[in-house]
Amino acid sequence: IGVAAFNSCHGNDCFAYHGAVRRGAISECHLELSKFGFELWMAVWHHNFEGPPYRNDYMDIDLVRNMIGRGFRLGLHGHQHRNQAEPRRVFLPESETMVVVSAGSLCAGKKELPTGLYRQYNLIELQDDFKNVRIHVRHMATAQLFSPAHLDVLGGRSFIDFQLEQSQEVVDGIKKRLAKTVIEAERLHKDRQHLPAIEMLRPVFGSLEIYGRAIFFEACADSGRWDLTRSAMGEPQTVRELVFLVTACERERQVEQGRAALREHGERLGLDPGTRKELEGRLMVSEIQST
Numbered sequence: 369i370g371v372a373a374f375n376s377c378h379g380n381d382c383f384a385y386h387g388a389v390r391r392g393a394i395s396e397c398h399l400e401l402s403k404f405g406f407e408l409w410m411a412v413w414h415h416n417f418e419g420p421p422y423r424n425d426y427m428d429i430d431l432v433r434n435m436i437g438r439g440f441r442l443g444l445h446g447h448q449h450r451n452q453a454e455p456r457r458v459f460l461p462e463s464e465t466m467v468v469v470s471a472g473s474l475c476a477g478k479k480e481l482p483t484g485l486y487r488q489y490n491l492i493e494l495q496d497d498f499k500n501v502r503i504h505v506r507h508m509a510t511a512q513l514f515s516p517a518h519l520d521v522l523g524g525r526s527f528i529d530f531q532l533e534q535s536q537e538v539v540d541g542i543k544k545r546l547a548k549t550v551i552e553a554e555r556l557h558k559d560r561q562h563l564p565a566i567e568m569l570r571p572v573f574g575s576l577e578i579y580g581r582a583i584f585f586e587a588c589a590d591s592g593r594w595d596l597t598r599s600a601m602g603e604p605q606t607v608r609e610l611v612f613l614v615t616a617c618e619r620e621r622q623v624e625q626g627r628a629a630l631r632e633h634g635e636r637l638g639l640d641p642g643t644r645k646e647l648e649g650r651l652m653v654s655e656i657q658s659t
Contacts (some may be wrong), residue, residue, distance in 0.1 A: 369498070370406030372397045372440070376413040376427055387415025387427030387447070394431070398438040405545055407538060408498040411440040416448040416470060433458040436466040439535035442501065444492075449473035450482050451490065451517070453503045453528050467530045469503055488517065502529050546572055550580040557583055562591035573600055581605065585612045594619045604629070607637045614647045623655045 374394070376387040401409055419426040426447070435443060436458040443456075443466050452470035457463050472488020473481060481487070491504035504527045507517040516526030534542075549572055556565035565587040569576065573584060585608075588597045594616035604610040610633050617626030626647070634644055 369408045369410055369494075370401045370404060371410045371412060372401065374411060374413040376415040376431075376445075385425035387413075387417070387425065389413065389427075389431050394434045394438055401439075402537065402541075405541060407534070407542060408442065408494070408532065409438075409440045409535070409538070410442045410444065411435045411466075412444045414445060414447050416445060419448075432456055432466070432468065436464050439537050441466050441532050441535065442492075443468040444471065445469075446471050446473070448482075449476045449480055450485050451488050451505045451519070453530070455530060464535065465533050467501060467532060472505070472507065486517075487514075489514070499532055499534070500529065501532055502527050542575070546575055546580070550576070550583065553580075553587070554583050557587045557590070560590075562587040563593075566591065566593065566596065570596075570600075578605060582608065585609060588612075589615070598622065598625070604633050604637065607639055607643070610634065610637055610639060611643070611647065614651065618647075618650045618654045621654055621658045623651050623658070626651045626654075 374389045374397070376389055378388045378390040378393075380386065380388070413427070415425070415427040417427045417429045417432055432443065433456075436456060437460050445468070448470055449472060450470065451472045452468075454468060455465045456468050457465045469490060469492070471490050472485065474487055474489055476487075486507040486509050488505060488507045491506065493502040493504060495501070505517040505519060505522070506514045506526075508514050509517075518524050518526050522528050549568060553565040553568045556562075556568065566584065569580065569584045569587075573581075576584065584600070585597055588594065588600075589612060597612055597616035598620060601609065601613050601616075604613055610629060613629050614626045617623065617629065630639070630644060630647060633639075
């Protein structure tokens with residue numbers, strides 16, 4: 369996760385209360401973040417960007433739209449002393465979305481707290497794939513103890529869920545890094561450094577396509593790590609993967625699991641009768657040897 373902290377007090381003084389970010393800061397930050405391999409870009413600033421007509425202490429919404437267009441997908445701000453979470457969109461020309469979250473206040477004085485609201489804070493829970501986020505709200509309703517805030521605006525819940533979009537720039541970067549990883553793992557595998565190849569591919573296994581998966585399972589087979597083949601396989605995507613899986617079950621004496629794999633995936637993947645018969649025979653031999 370790449371986090372950019374923007375100063376939204378640019379040009380702010382005792383006569384001007386508006387929020388603003390220095391011109392060029394967002395684009396400069398975009399160029400800097402692009403040098404790294406972040407899978408989620410998060411922006412943090414202070415001022416809210418909406419307010420009543422008799423107030424002027426909020427920020428221009430175009431600054432938020434600028435962040436969205438630059439690839440930021442989660443924005444956190446404060447200033448208005450109350451919780452709020454909503455998706456904000458910009459069309460360039462397709463819709464791009466950033467989830468914008470406002471925090472309540474821990475330390476505002478009695479006059480600053482909005483009517484009917486307690487002191488609050490948020491917990492941001494991100495899934496490992498950075499595609500979903502849950503915003504938990506906590507407030508101080510009893511003495512000085514914080515508890516989940518079951519709010520009407522959240523349907524009586526203390527949290528709200530959002531889906532996060534990945535910008536095309538981030539997606540392209542992930543693909544390039546993944547392709548580079550697969551190429552390096554293939555080189556290690558060809559040099560008979562099977563275990564380093566496995567360790568290189570394990571963290572990104574869920575994102576691998578057919579070729580990368582083939583290198584992983586070949587390295588597992590050549591290093592005798594049949595346990596990794598069985599644990600990582602999931603649903604075989606090719607006949608070759610099914611052969612790897614059944615072979616792993618044979619070597620690990622997991623005969624019933626191997627037979628189940630043949631029943632469930634053999635016909636779907638178009639396993640030829642000769643190969644099926646051979647695999648069934650190897651499973652039978654393994655069963656006899658284990659008794």
